[in-house]
Amino acid sequence: MDQPYEQSKLQQAKERWEAERLDPALAKVSRPRMPSDVKQQRLYTPLDGDGRDYENDLGFPGQYPYTRGVQPSMYQGRLWTMRQYAGFGTPEETHERFEYLLNQGQGGLLVAYDLPTQLGFDSDDDRAKGEVGVVGVAVDSLADMETIFSGLPLEKASPSLTMNAAANVALAMYVAVAEKEGVPAERISGTTQNDILKEFIARGTQVFPPRDSLRLTVDVIEYCTANLPRWNAINICGYHVREAGSTLVQEVAFALANAITYIEACLERGMDVDAFAPRLAFNFSASANIFQEAAKFRATRRMWARLLQDRFGAKQAASLMFRTGAGSAGSTLTAQQPENNIVRVALQALSGILGGVQSFHSASFDEALAIPTEHSALVALRTQQVLAHESGAAEVIDPLGGSYYVEALTDQIEAEVNLYIAQIEADGGMLQAIEDGRAQAQIAEASFAQQQQIDAGEKVMVGVNQFQDDSDPKIELHRPNPEIVAAQIAKLQQLRRERDNGADQAALVRLEDEARGDGNLMYPILEAVRAYATIGEICGVERKVFGEYQAASI
Amino acid sequence: MSMATERKTPIRVLIAKPGLDGHDRGAKVLAHAMREAGMEVVYSGLRQTPAMIVNIAVEEDVDIICVSIMSGAHLTLFAEIMELLRAEAGETIPVLGGGIIPAQDIVTLTEMGVREVFTPGAPMAAITACIEGLVPA
Numbered sequence: 001m002d003q004p005y006e007q008s009k010l011q012q013a014k015e016r017w018e019a020e021r022l023d024p025a026l027a028k029v030s031r032p033r034m035p036s037d038v039k040q041q042r043l044y045t046p047l048d049g050d051g052r053d054y055e056n057d058l059g060f061p062g063q064y065p066y067t068r069g070v071q072p073s074m075y076q077g078r079l080w081t082m083r084q085y086a087g088f089g090t091p092e093e094t095h096e097r098f099e100y101l102l103n104q105g106q107g108g109l110l111v112a113y114d115l116p117t118q119l120g121f122d123s124d125d126d127r128a129k130g131e132v133g134v135v136g137v138a139v140d141s142l143a144d145m146e147t148i149f150s151g152l153p154l155e156k157a158s159p160s161l162t163m164n165a166a167a168n169v170a171l172a173m174y175v176a177v178a179e180k181e182g183v184p185a186e187r188i189s190g191t192t193q194n195d196i197l198k199e200f201i202a203r204g205t206q207v208f209p210p211r212d213s214l215r216l217t218v219d220v221i222e223y224c225t226a227n228l229p230r231w232n233a234i235n236i237c238g239y240h241v242r243e244a245g246s247t248l249v250q251e252v253a254f255a256l257a258n259a260i261t262y263i264e265a266c267l268e269r270g271m272d273v274d275a276f277a278p279r280l281a282f283n284f285s286a287s288a289n290i291f292q293e294a295a296k297f298r299a300t301r302r303m304w305a306r307l308l309q310d311r312f313g314a315k316q317a318a319s320l321m322f323r324t325g326a327g328s329a330g331s332t333l334t335a336q337q338p339e340n341n342i343v344r345v346a347l348q349a350l351s352g353i354l355g356g357v358q359s360f361h362s363a364s365f366d367e368a369l370a371i372p373t374e375h376s377a378l379v380a381l382r383t384q385q386v387l388a389h390e391s392g393a394a395e396v397i398d399p400l401g402g403s404y405y406v407e408a409l410t411d412q413i414e415a416e417v418n419l420y421i422a423q424i425e426a427d428g429g430m431l432q433a434i435e436d437g438r439a440q441a442q443i444a445e446a447s448f449a450q451q452q453q454i455d456a457g458e459k460v461m462v463g464v465n466q467f468q469d470d471s472d473p474k475i476e477l478h479r480p481n482p483e484i485v486a487a488q489i490a491k492l493q494q495l496r497r498e499r500d501n502g503a504d505q506a507a508l509v510r511l512e513d514e515a516r517g518d519g520n521l522m523y524p525i526l527e528a529v530r531a532y533a534t535i536g537e538i539c540g541v542e543r544k545v546f547g548e549y550q551a552a553s554i
Numbered sequence: 555m556s557m558a559t560e561r562k563t564p565i566r567v568l569i570a571k572p573g574l575d576g577h578d579r580g581a582k583v584l585a586h587a588m589r590e591a592g593m594e595v596v597y598s599g600l601r602q603t604p605a606m607i608v609n610i611a612v613e614e615d616v617d618i619i620c621v622s623i624m625s626g627a628h629l630t631l632f633a634e635i636m637e638l639l640r641a642e643a644g645e646t647i648p649v650l651g652g653g654i655i656p657a658q659d660i661v662t663l664t665e666m667g668v669r670e671v672f673t674p675g676a677p678m679a680a681i682t683a684c685i686e687g688l689v690p691a
Contacts, residue, residue: 115574115625119601127603130630131574204576204600245579331579335654335674368674369656371626444582451583455677464675477656480626551599 010047035450035459037248038292038412044404052407057302061397065305067298067410068398069356070321075394080352081359082384083160083325087112087137088371090484091147094137098152100374106381109159110361111148112136112371113170118205120166120539124489132485135371136162140492141534145173146180154183160191160235160325165207167194168220168522169538172529175228191232191281194220197258197430198237200549201439202244207539210434212546216521218265223522225276232281234262235325242285243331245447248292249413251285252300253420254430254439256307260421261430263312273312277319281358286326288347290354294400295409297324297355303414326352328363328380337463338475341365346383353393354400360384370477437551495532503531508541515545561592565689568616570598570607572635575625580652584620587678593685604634608642616647617689620681621668623653629662636666648688652676 022042041048052058059065062072071077084106087094098109113136116128122140123132132138139145149157154177163170171192178188196213199206206213217234224233238255246254259280266276284300286293304322308314328348333341342365352360362380364372372380388394400406424433433439453459460466507528514524521542528538567588569581578600585595596614598607611619619639623631632651639647651663651671660671670684 115627119574121574127574127601130627131625134626199576204578205574206576243579245583368654370654444579444586447579448583448586451587451678455679461675465677 007047007050010045014045014047032458035453036292038409038416040409044408046404048404048408052411057411058401058407064309064317064320065302066321067302068401070301070323070358074356074397075353075388076397079388079394080357081107081158081325082381082388083108083110083158083359083361084377084381085110085112085162085327085361085363086372086377088114088135088478089133089137089481090488091137091139091144093133093484095148095150095152097374097377098148098157101377101381102152102157104378104381105385107158108359109152109157111159111161113161113163114138115205117535118163118166119207120169120535120543122534122536123485123492125536132488134480138488139170139173139535140488141495141532142173142176142529143491143495143532145177149174149177150181154178154181155187155189158189158191160193160232162193164193164196164199164203164205165213165216166535166539167192167196168216168525169529169535171220171223171231172522172526175526176529185227186229188228189230191235192220192224193237193283194234195237195258195283197261197434198240198254200434200551201254201443202237202240202246206549208542208546209549210431213549214261214265214431216542217262218269219520219522221262221266221276221279222269222271222520224279225271231279232323233276233279235281235283236262238282238284239327241443242287242329244443245331245450246443247446248287248296249416249420250443250446252296252303252413252417253424254443255282255284256300256303256417257421257424257430257433259304260307260425267312273308273314274316274319277308277312277314278316278321282322282324284324284326284357285329286348286352286355286357286360287329287332288344288351290347290351291400291403291406292409292413293348293351294354294356295406296413297326297352297357298398298401298406298410299413299417300324301356302410303417323358325359325361326355326357327361328367330363330367332461333363333365333367334461334464335368337469338365338369340463341367342379342383345380346387349384349387350391350393353387356398366475366477369475370479373476373478375476440551492534496534499532504528504533504537507531507533508537511538512541512545515542561691565593565618565685566596566614566616567593567685568596568598568607568611568614568619570602570610570619570621570635571600572602572604572607572621572623572631573625573627574601575623575627576600577624578622580624581622584622584652584678584681588682588685591682591686593682604631604638607635608638611639611647612642618648618650618685620650620652620685623651623655626654628653628655629659632663632666632668636668640667650681650684650688652681 058067061069115131117139161170221233224231238251241254242251301322305320364376364380366376511524
């Protein structure tokens with residue numbers, strides 16, 4: 001569009017403005033700039049779009065390279081899914097909360113499991129002490145999953161099962177519930193998180209060594225590809241990487257490097273890229289920095305499309321689409337003056353929406369204090385509903401597209417992430433980076449730097465290092481109920497007495513045999529789940545065969 | 555800072571992650587800050603039982619134990635740690651806590667003998683200063 005002559009005229013005009021107007025103004029008064037993950041100018045102009053080609057680099061929504069959105073109509077067709085992370089206590093309590101949330105207009109369920117379940121321990125295991133039903137719901141066997149989901153509209157619920165090391169067991173349980181409820185496999189939709197590599201570098205619920213873990217992840221992808229056409233087999237997470245303290249660029253780089261590792265493992269197993277790539281979904285973080293986050297989602301969509309097409313030769317449009325959920329950056333929410341978090345969460349949700357995400361989890365304002373109450377969870381959901389229906393942000397597709405600033409940021413993030421991924425690959429790829437502890441160390445370094453900025457007051461956190469207020473926040477918090485533990489354990493022990501223990505044992509023996517071979521473990525696990533084997537029994541077999549991962553020290 | 559340089563031997567700190575919680579961002583940041591403050595840091599690694607933590611503390615002869623927990627299991631796990639510690643090492647090793655811990659539970663933890671509890675937002679310097687104050691030179 002711009003002629004070189006005009007570009008140079010503009011360049012000169014900009015330099016003149018800087019020298020004659022901006023610099024003198026800043027010399028008179030200027031404030032410290034906010035620390036930023038990506039280097040930013042003070043002003044963007046058409047000069048920053050030099051060389052960008054509209055059709056190749058941006059294109060139209062729903063068209064390659066999907067920078068402006070994965071669907072042609074985006075929120076003009078359907079709003080994003082408001083999918084709140086919920087689950088606590090017993091399966092009965094979680095069932096009630098889910099029913100309530102669905103009745104309040106929530107579009108999908110994001111199932112929070114307690115830590116013993118995430119790590120494959122039964123509720124009466126010694127190691128589960130103090131943790132049963134605390135950060136999520138306790139699920140010991142298929143019976144608990146039946147309690148949670150029976151009577152809910154399974155075809156609408158589209159649950160996201162937040163399980164990783166034992167994602168296979170969680171999925172098998174859901175498939176078995178759907179069978180009992182009479183919903184055919186090809187109709188059930190939902191997501192298994194199943195992103196074990198990020199557990200090693202960021203979230204810490206890995207169980208088995210990295211390479212065995214990868215095998216189990218691919219089992220789930222392969223099973224879904226063959227049997228569950230509407231299921232998202234994996235939710236590749238930048239979210240937790242960022243929560244562990246990474247920069248924005250590291251978040252995207254590690255998530256995509258993990259994705260590359262999964263794709264390569266699937267290809268090695270002989271799968272066709274176009275058969276499984278459409279079922280890969282993502283989950284990223286959304287901070288209150290709306291422009292950078294929106295640019296991040298735009299850049300990642302473009303990178304994903306190019307990666308799948310150019311490097312992996314994907315041919316189906318669906319393979320090229322970076323479909324992502326996003327969640328409030330919980331670690332930026334403060335324990336001090338917790339009501340301020342409502343404002344932060346609104347900005348975080350806005351950054352996801354401006355970035356064109358497919359679903360959003362808005363955190364509750366008591367995030368830094370406890371798991372949400374019904375009240376705080378409702379405020380979080382209402383926040384998204386206000387944005388959807390009152391802000392106007394959903395009325396135009398990719399509303400920030402064309403902004404000198406956001407387009408330049410989008411290009412810059414893409415370039416920086418590409419460099420970072422190239423370095424990871426030059427160093428031997430993600431598995432190697434995990435085994436060497438290098439990825440963990442790089443994230444820890446970024447997180448320390450960030451904490452130093454906060455402690456030094458360079459990075460302002462309202463209510464924490466500026467604008468403090470010592471008055472006690474008067475908010476009501478969710479309290480875990482210790483009485484539920486005994487009830488959960490009693491139910492589990494009754495199940496062990498009453499089920500057909502012969503069938504259970506036979507299924508576990510078959511699982512062990514298959515685990516020692518190289519078959520897909522989803523099938524024997526599904527059989528064990530149907531026989532009401534507990535999660536502790538199933539993961540116990542896997543622990544016996546694969547051993548447990550011992551992390552490098554810090 | 556000056557206190558650290560006056561010491562003949564550096565303070566030995568155990569950073570411990572009890573229970574099943576995998577969130578170790580805070581533990582890692584603090585390990586870094588403590589090392590910069592001249593302390594020696596022993597990290598327990600994830601998923602340690604109270605007994606394992608007390609064993610490491612005794613074997614490594616640490617001056618102080620910093621327990622980090624984000625999972626909400628703090629009341630159960632701290633109670634066990636404090637009880638085992640009393641049995642194994644008397645009252646000699648002070649214990650600090652950190653994590654997502656509601657105010658009313660901080661009172662309970664203090665009653666159990668936990669010397670100080672830090673919640674999100676605590677500056678690193680406040681934590682290292684607290685350690686300096688609790689461990690005699």
